[in-house]
Amino acid sequence: MRKKNLVKLKPNDQKLLEQFITKGSQKARTITRARILLMANDGKADTQIIEALGTARNTIRTVRYRYVNQGLEAALNEQPRPGAPDKFTGRNRAKITAIACSRPPEGRSRWTLRLIADTMVELNMVDNISHHTVQRVLKKTNLSLT
Numbered sequence: 571m572r573k574k575n576l577v578k579l580k581p582n583d584q585k586l587l588e589q590f591i592t593k594g595s596q597k598a599r600t601i602t603r604a605r606i607l608l609m610a611n612d613g614k615a616d617t618q619i620i621e622a623l624g625t626a627r628n629t630i631r632t633v634r635y636r637y638v639n640q641g642l643e644a645a646l647n648e649q650p651r652p653g654a655p656d657k658f659t660g661r662n663r664a665k666i667t668a669i670a671c672s673r674p675p676e677g678r679s680r681w682t683l684r685l686i687a688d689t690m691v692e693l694n695m696v697d698n699i700s701h702h703t704v705q706r707v708l709k710k711t712n713l714s715l716t
Contacts, residue, residue, distance in 0.1 A: 575634040577610035583642050584611065590646075603646050606633045658703065665695050666707045670715065681715050683708075 579587070587604040590596050596604075602623060609619045616630050637645035669689055674681050683701035690696050690704075708715070 575631075575638040577607055577634055577637055579607060579611040584608070586642070599648070600646050602629075603633050606630055607637055607642075607645060610634055658707070662690075662696060663707050663711070665690065666704055667711055667713060670708060670713055683715070 587608050590604040591601055591608070594601065602625060605623055606619055606625065606629070609622065610630070610633075614622075616627055619625065619630050620627060633645050666686060669686050670681055675685070675689075678685065683704045686704045687699045687701045690699055
């Protein structure tokens with residue numbers, strides 16, 4: 571049988587969690603986690619917490635575990651997710667910006683997203699790039715092609 575992580579809140583933690591809930595200025599997920607901890611501290615079973623909050627049993631177990639083993643901060647906040655590393659470097663972003671700020675090719679009145687992407691491939695700056703990536707980079711740098 572799985573060992574249940576019994577939540578016994580410290581007085582300061584309990585006061586802080588109650589403030590989170592009453593102020594409502596935190597993210598909804600954080601408030602839900604605070605409610606889980608408060609209900610667990612009151613001795614509520616997982617099934618009672620599930621019924622009251624509509625959360626998954628695994629969420630309750632995770633919040634309990636993190637509070638008991640890692641503390642309040644870990645229980646309330648999300649852990650960073652792994653995800654794939656960014657394939658597009660800062661150097662490539664700078665190249666896109668430089669192209670967008672330069673004169674358009676002969677016969678063109680302005681740069682387009684596809685034209686920038688094609689130019690980067692033609693000049694062997696990157697193996698491949700979509701116009702959507704160009705758009706995201708330009709948007710992050712507040713550059714407009716118009």
